[in-house]
Amino acid sequence: MAGIIAKNYAQALFNIAVEEDKVELYKKELQEIKECIEENKELLKLMKHPGVMKSDKKGILRKLFECEEFIQNFLEILVDKGRFNHFGEICSEFLQEANKALNIELAEVTSATKLTEDELEGIRTLLEKRFNKTIELIEKIDKSCIAGVRVKIKDKVLDNTVAGRLRAIKEAAINSSKVVSGGDRGEFKTGRNQ
Structure with missing residues (x-):
C-alpha cells in the first residue's frame, strides 16, 4: 500500500514540477529536506507522532525549511493527509523521475x-x-x-x-x-x- 501512495504523490508532484519547469529546483530542495530528516531521527519521530497537532508539525516544517512555496505547501498537504510517514519513499520516487527527466x-x-x-x-x-x-x-x-x-x-x-x-x-x-x-x-x- 505504501508503495502505491508514494508513487501517486511523487507522480503528482513531478507532473507539477514539469508543468512549472522546476524539476531541478524541486529535486534540489526535496533532496536537502530528505537528507536533513534522515539525519535527524527525533524530527522524523515528531513528524510521525499522532499526538502532535498538525498545526504544530506544519509550524516546525516552516521554521526548519526555507523552500519554494509549492514544496512548502506539499509538505503541509502530507501533514494534513497523515501521509508524512511516507515522505522518504515519496522523495525517492520523485528523485528517480527527476533524474530520468534530467538525464x-x-x-x-x-x-x-x-x-x-x-x-x-x-x-x-x-x-x-x-x-x-x-x-x-x-x-x-x-x-x-x-x-x-x-x-x-x-x-x-x-x-x-x-x-x-x-x-x-x-x-x-x-x-x-x-x-x-x-x-x-x-x-x-x-x-x-x-
Missing part, C-alpha cells in the same frame, strides 16, 4: 578512505564520458576495500579495490584448480593417433 545517473563510489574533490571529479568525468549522462556521485566509506575504489552504476560494478583484486585472484585460483584436478583425464589428447 542524470547515480553512481555509488566506495573507498577505504574519503576521496578528495579532485579524485571525485576525475571519477565523475570518466563516468560521464563512458555513460554519456550527467553523473551524481554517492560517496561511501568501507575500510574493507583496503585501497582503490569500487563504482556501482545501474547494474554494473567497476571494482578496482585491493579487496576486489584479491577476491578475483582467489576465484581464478579456485577455478583453475577445479579444471586441473576435476577434469576427466580421458579428455586430454596428445595429438597422436592412438
